[in-house]
Amino acid sequence: MSNTNEYSEDLPPLRTEGRGRLDLIIEEVKTSEGKIKFRVTPDPRRYERVEADGEVCYIDRFTRVMFPIRLFQDAISTLPFYDLRPRIASTTDYAQERALAVEDELAGESLRSPSVEPARHREMQSKTTITSTPFLSLDICRSTELRRRDSASFDRAAEILLREMQILVGQFEATILKATGDGFIAYLPHPAFTRQCDLIVDLGTSMIRMARDSICPMLHASGLPRLDIRIGADYGEARFEQKTNAATGFTWPHVDSDALNLAVKIEQTARANSLRIGVALYGLLHVQWLERAALIPTEELPSSFNGYSVYEIN
Structure with a gap:
């Protein structure tokens, strides 16, 4: 068995039935008047930051998919967030x-x-x-x-x-x-x-x-x-x-x-x-x-x- 977390241009992207996910690091940066602001960035364990045609992009080390930062920003503003977790704590x-x-x-x-x-x-x-x-x-x-x-x-x-x-x-x-x-x-x-x-x-x-x-x-x-x-x-x-x-x-x-x-x-x-x-x-x-x-x-x-x-x- 081998680990597969290294990006390679020789390997094709994985197929995920047209679906994809974003793994994020979320940090609270400001709280005031009942409002909370967060800083959201792609998880560096998963993504490598690159530039392509003058545009900032991220490469997923695991699925080998590259996406521009603007798509990431659009997704954050439109995607719903769900809370689904195990009933047991440990x-x-x-x-x-x-x-x-x-x-x-x-x-x-x-x-x-x-x-x-x-x-x-x-x-x-x-x-x-x-x-x-x-x-x-x-x-x-x-x-x-x-x-x-x-x-x-x-x-x-x-x-x-x-x-x-x-x-x-x-x-x-x-x-x-x-x-x-x-x-x-x-x-x-x-x-x-x-x-x-x-x-x-x-x-x-x-x-x-x-x-x-x-x-x-x-x-x-x-x-x-x-x-x-x-x-x-x-x-x-x-x-x-x-x-x-x-x-x-x-x-x-x-x-x-x-x-x-x-x-x-x-x-x-x-x-x-x-x-x-x-x-x-x-x-x-x-x-x-x-x-x-x-x-x-x-x-x-x-x-x-x-x-x-x-x-x-x-």
């Missing part, structure tokens, strides 16, 4: 709380709810909608092998682990799309696509830490199998609709999305206790995540990816 503290709840549950006590209430699950709307959203696919590693060894113990451990991961989904304002055997797929519907993308990666890394460092060790200490998870995620357009079999009356939710399919394919390439993402999601992330991303060599991916770039978040 993944570490939350994971410790839930590990203790699991320990007590395994000792025969009643299950305790989290001290911070997660967002409630949201069912798909009955009407057809087309939107862009990030998808996250989680799976338990070696589940077939572990179930073959001791199905009762595995099923008990998997039930607890997946329940805690699903609760964590709600703590990040996301929702479950569907179960997938020994895992599930989640997504995060919201109009703020940059916050969507940042939160889905924050959720993925929080899942890895919580499972690896808190829940799975507690399960193993109680005599249950030691479990590992792997996660894939990507971003793109999706068509949500309800399908019906007219002959039987059976109705089911259906999602048509390349991003969803890619999230699952990417998850299947991930190592145990790791998060991998597609380039469409990568191109819309905050610089704090980009600095932690490493490009997976093409030769390590299945040929079906056809050169589609995949990154691992460390």
Whole structure:
């Protein structure tokens, strides 16, 4: 794997479905008469200042896109700002709380709810909608092998682990799309696509830490199998609709999305206790995540990816 934060004219810009983001440094410079003034500048961790044809421009070191400062100024004056953040203040503290709840549950006590209430699950709307959203696919590693060894113990451990991961989904304002055997797929519907993308990666890394460092060790200490998870995620357009079999009356939710399919394919390439993402999601992330991303060599991916770039978040 290799870091990709050095700009090169030999590399083409990343494609982000016509979307882009600006990572900013915001400083308060004056407060008076109930008004606050801020100084807003492009984040130097992400952008390099250059001049082109006598005009000040910035080059994004990660997506390799150059834009003039005037476009930056226009965007600041017209773009809306959204506040979308996790409900929990600290993944570490939350994971410790839930590990203790699991320990007590395994000792025969009643299950305790989290001290911070997660967002409630949201069912798909009955009407057809087309939107862009990030998808996250989680799976338990070696589940077939572990179930073959001791199905009762595995099923008990998997039930607890997946329940805690699903609760964590709600703590990040996301929702479950569907179960997938020994895992599930989640997504995060919201109009703020940059916050969507940042939160889905924050959720993925929080899942890895919580499972690896808190829940799975507690399960193993109680005599249950030691479990590992792997996660894939990507971003793109999706068509949500309800399908019906007219002959039987059976109705089911259906999602048509390349991003969803890619999230699952990417998850299947991930190592145990790791998060991998597609380039469409990568191109819309905050610089704090980009600095932690490493490009997976093409030769390590299945040929079906056809050169589609995949990154691992460390």
